[in-house]
Amino acid sequence: MNLIDGKQIAAKVKGEVATEVRALAARGVQTGLTVVRVGDDPASAIYVRGKRKDCEEVGITSVEHHLPATTTQAELLALIARLNADPAVHGILVQLPLPKHVDERAVLDAISPAKDADGFHPFNVGALSIGIAGVPRPCTPAGVMRMLDEAKVDPKGKRALVVGRSNIVGKPMAMMLLERHATVTLAHSRTADLAGEVGRADILVAAIGKAELVKGAWVKEGAVVIDVGMNRLADGKLVGDVEFAAAAARASAITPVPGGVGPMTRAMLLVNTVELAKRTVR
Numbered sequence: 001m002n003l004i005d006g007k008q009i010a011a012k013v014k015g016e017v018a019t020e021v022r023a024l025a026a027r028g029v030q031t032g033l034t035v036v037r038v039g040d041d042p043a044s045a046i047y048v049r050g051k052r053k054d055c056e057e058v059g060i061t062s063v064e065h066h067l068p069a070t071t072t073q074a075e076l077l078a079l080i081a082r083l084n085a086d087p088a089v090h091g092i093l094v095q096l097p098l099p100k101h102v103d104e105r106a107v108l109d110a111i112s113p114a115k116d117a118d119g120f121h122p123f124n125v126g127a128l129s130i131g132i133a134g135v136p137r138p139c140t141p142a143g144v145m146r147m148l149d150e151a152k153v154d155p156k157g158k159r160a161l162v163v164g165r166s167n168i169v170g171k172p173m174a175m176m177l178l179e180r181h182a183t184v185t186l187a188h189s190r191t192a193d194l195a196g197e198v199g200r201a202d203i204l205v206a207a208i209g210k211a212e213l214v215k216g217a218w219v220k221e222g223a224v225v226i227d228v229g230m231n232r233l234a235d236g237k238l239v240g241d242v243e244f245a246a247a248a249a250r251a252s253a254i255t256p257v258p259g260g261v262g263p264m265t266r267a268m269l270l271v272n273t274v275e276l277a278k279r280t281v282r
């Protein structure tokens with residue numbers, strides 16, 4: 001069984017990004033990412049701090065706008081308009097979730113597609129689905145594809161099962177696997193026989209958000225298992241959506257939690273940001 005080490009692959013990706021950032025700097029362009037955080041969700045605070053550190057490591061200038069939870073949608077849209085117009089800002093990320101009184105979709109739609117570090121803008125989502133290259137892609141599924149490549153797993157002709165149909169992971173993940181010629185099934189909470197679907201999958205991507213919902217005994221012998229889940233148990237332990245030990249006993253390769261997809265998501269945000277910066281000088 002091959003453990004696919006997200007931390008190690010993320011370090012390699014960061015090295016590549018640092019090289020690109022330096023090359024841009026030599027041409028007079030200092031790559032910049034701006035993160036907008038609204039309110040005081042503790043997980044968001046930790047995550048945004050991690051992003052600042054990642055940016056420092058690769059030479060990207062990062063700016064955080066931390067707004068109070070009472071910020072109105074109009075104020076948020078006004079800030080995004082300013083960032084859209086600021087040439088020092090190459091990438092914009094609005095940390096999710098937003099407070100309930102804000103229309104999340106309207107905010108994401110206001111980010112210029114040319115500065116969309118998350119790849120969540122409808123233009124970029126559409127570009128992914130019809131195969132337009134050179135636009136930002138959602139970081140988590142893009143990170144998963146890089147992990148498959150590094151582990152020498154070619155999706156072509158394989159049965160890939162994606163569990164979870166979110167706009168940020170499941171749906172774009174299915175599109176990326178399809179683009180690489182997998183036979184893709186997208187399962188979700190209303191899927192009739194999840195165990196049966198998992199048992200047929202050569203590549204399993206679990207992005208459900210429920211601790212150890214996918215049982216190891218369901219996993220096909222020799223399957224590649226990618227666990228996108230990050231669930232905090234009552235005792236503070238972080239576990240994925242897959243029963244790790246039992247799945248690892250059957251899988252040919254598997255990602256750990258933590259240290260798997262999470263670090264890759266962060267690394268791909270840096271990739272998207274430097275790619276957006278490169279597009280401004282071509």
Ligand SMILES: Nc1nc(=O)c2c([nH]1)NC[C@@H]1CN(c3ccc(C(=O)N[C@@H](CCC(=O)O)C(=O)O)cc3)C=[N+]21
Nearest residue numbers: 047093094095096097118258259260261262263265266
């Ligand atoms: N606009 C937006 N874009 C996002 O990409 C986004 C977001 N909002 N909101 C929140 C989620 C969550 N997310 C994480 C990514 C990596 C780790 C990560 O690196 N986790 C470590 C473990 C960290 C720990 O130990 O708690 C790991 O898996 O090894 C965590 C969380 C990005 N998100």
